[in-house]
Amino acid sequence: MKLKRYLWITVLSITVLFGIILPGRTQQHSSSNTLFQTSTFNALSIGVYQGNTNFKELKKSGNFGLGTVNYLDGEMIGLDGKFYQVKADGVASVIPDSMTSPFATVTFFKPQRLINLxxxxxxxxxxxxxxxxxxxxxxxxxxxxxxxxxxxxxxxxPKQTLPYRPLADALKEQSIFELRNVNGTLVGFRIPKYMQGVNVNGYHFHFITANRQTGGHIVDGQFQNAKVELDSLANVEINLPKTAEFDQADLENSKPTKVNRVKR
Ligand SMILES: [Zn+2]
Structure with a gap:
């Protein structure tokens, strides 16, 4: 009798433990070390600027990331679970959950390695x-x-209007801001060359100031004793837009735009 009771207690304890720990783990496993993106960079390059995923949804796949918002209306940066839009005037504002993005890359950032430069x-x-x-x-x-x-x-x-031009043409109207001796955070990704066209191949950084007032897409900079935190991402999840604009885009003949070309 005694042995039987012990067995029951053990079985119960294991069930309770797993009941508590396993769902948490499963959730973490599916969300950690995953690069999640919506649409493809080639689609953005040829002018697929209509938002396809809202930020409420995006937040389920990451608390950290970059991209743009509906109609290519500025640069987007996600940090510590908050997402910001930096419009062409350089002013940063918090993005409401209902706003959508035509192209975004996010992850749940967990630094695994520190590189001091x-x-x-x-x-x-x-x-x-x-x-x-x-x-x-x-x-x-x-x-x-x-x-x-x-x-x-x-x-x-600046925000684009129909008919949408390719990204290379939209970038001819970009605004440039220069910040000196500024505190803040660079959020970025390095994407392997084999993913060219799916995402921005190589390094891609967006910046937000510590006071969350301004930021943007990095085109150049000076870095002093930079402490670089890295999170390698073993999984890639791509959410393809369910829009007529995406269906009709000529991705068979598309090439990615060079994002760091600056008009001089
Ligand atoms: Zn960018």
């Missing part, structure tokens, strides 16, 4: 230094750099 380097050197220190170039990475930045050159894009 000593001294002052420019944006190109930052990318080269990171490339030399990555454990492999065959995984996508989420990247966070927090701190003070001696110089950042940022851009944003």
């Amino acid at each position: 000593e001294g002052q380097i420019n944006y190109q050197q930052l990318q080269q230094s990171l490339d030399q220190r990555l454990p492999t170039k065959n995984y996508p990475y989420a990247i966070r750099i927090q701190g003070n930045f001696p110089y950042l050159k940022l851009r944003s894009v």
Whole structure:
């Protein structure tokens, strides 16, 4: 009798333990180390600017990320579960859950590795230094750099109207902002070359100031003793738009736009 009771208690304890721990784990497993994106970069490149996923949905797949919002109305940056829109005037505002995005990349950021880049380097050197220190170039990475930045050159894009032009043409109207000695966070990704067209191949960073007042897409910068946090992402999930605009886009003949081309 006694033994039987012990057995029951053991079975109950195991059930209770697993009941509590397993659902949490399962949820974490499906959301951690996953790069989630909506639409493809090639679709954005040829002018598929209509939002397809709202931020309430996007937040289920990440608390950290970048992209743009409906009608290409500025740059989007996600940090610590909050998502911001930086319009062409450079002003940042919190994005309401009901707003949609035509192209976004998000993840639940969990830094696994820290790379210290000593001294002052420019944006190109930052990318080269990171490339030399990555454990492999065959995984996508989420990247966070927090701190003070001696110089950042940022851009944003104005809202587009129908008929939509390709991204390369829309970028001709981009606004450029220069910030000096600024505190804030760079949120970015490095995407392997084999994913070219699906996402932005190579490094892609957006910035938001510590006071969340301004930011944008990084086109250049100076970095002083940058502390770079990396999260390698073993899973990729792509949510393809369920819109007529996406269905009719000529993706068979599309090429990705170079996002860092700056009009001089
Ligand atoms: Zn960008």
